[in-house]
Amino acid sequence: MYKIYLVEDDRGLRDHMKAYLEKFDYEVYVVEDYKRVDEEFDVIKPDLVLLDIHLPYYDGFYYxxxxxxxxxxxxxFVSATTEDIQQIRAIELGGDDYITKPFSLQLLLTKINAFLRRVYGEYGDVGRDVMGVKGLTLDERSFKMNYHGQVYELSKNEFTLLKMLMVHVDHVVSREDLLTVLWDEDAFVDDNTxxxxxxxxKNRLKEAGLLDVVKxxxxxxxxxESGAL
Incomplete structure (x- = not known):
């Protein structure tokens, strides 16, 4: 499970971001003391930092x-500041990306997934091919589904569809998009397939005792629907 250190002083946004990311099995730590962000970082040892610019005592550039x-x-960097000069400064000081408020949580999640995949996963030095929502995880290396310690074998198509649905948890995925991810050079996929x-x-999920998760x-x-887990 990846650890994210969230340094954001808007309590409502912070709590919303934390709750959303935790649905995807991220371990999210929020700042406890704005005077000791650097020290909290050392204790948490996060895999990713989400950092606002305008903070009490010291700004995000300082940290x-x-x-x-x-x-x-x-x-x-996660900030309402849209001026180019601020974004340039953030990158020049060592930031990897900059997302401006307001933003969709789905976009934030996509950026986080891309970062972690590039740094720690398939494009990085440390392999990690496991994703999850709450207690349900998928392992892309073995096409296996794990739910609270119980492991289930999935076919390639089952795995591909479930992964697509989990990536877009609590959002409707169109039939067209699902057909697209199933399509490959060797197999024609139609609506009935x-x-x-x-x-x-759905039957695989029922075997794990998960009813009405995919609707x-x-x-x-x-x-x-994450609420069915």
């Missing part, structure tokens, strides 16, 4: 410099 003196951990494979995914949105697509 970015402090962290960069001792760590190459990915740092993503998709229906059959989604049914198989059909008639005429639109399917949704993986």
């Amino acid at each position: 970015c410099r402090a962290i960069r003196k001792k760590s190459k951990v990915p740092i993503m 998709l229906t059959v494979n989604v049914t198989r995914v 059909t949105k008639r005429g639109v697509g399917y949704v993986f």
Whole structure:
């Protein structure tokens, strides 16, 4: 489980971000003392830092410099400041990316996943091919689903569909998008094939005792509902 250190002084946004990211099995730590961010970083040893610019006592630029003196951990600035000069300064001081408020949590998650995949996963030096939502995880190396210690074998198509739905947890994924991820050079996939494979995914989840996790949105697509876990 990756650890994220969230340095954000807007309590409402901070709590919203924390709750959302924890649904994807991220371990999120929020700042406890704005005078001791650097020290909290040393204790937590996060895999990623989400850093606001305007903070009490010291700004995000100050802490970015402090962290960069001792760590190459990915740092993503999260700020309402849209001026180019501020974004340039953030990157020049060692930040890896900059996302401006307001933003969608799905975009934030996509950026975080890309960072961690690049630094620690398939594009980095340390392999990690496991993703999860709450207690349900998928291992791309073995096409296995794990739910609280119970392991289930999935076919390639079952795994591909379930992963797509979990990546977009609590959001409807269209049938067209699911057909696209199933398509490959050697196999034609039609609408009936998709229906059959989604049914198989639902049955696999039922084997694990998970009922109504994947729901059909008639005429639109399917949704993986985290609240059913």
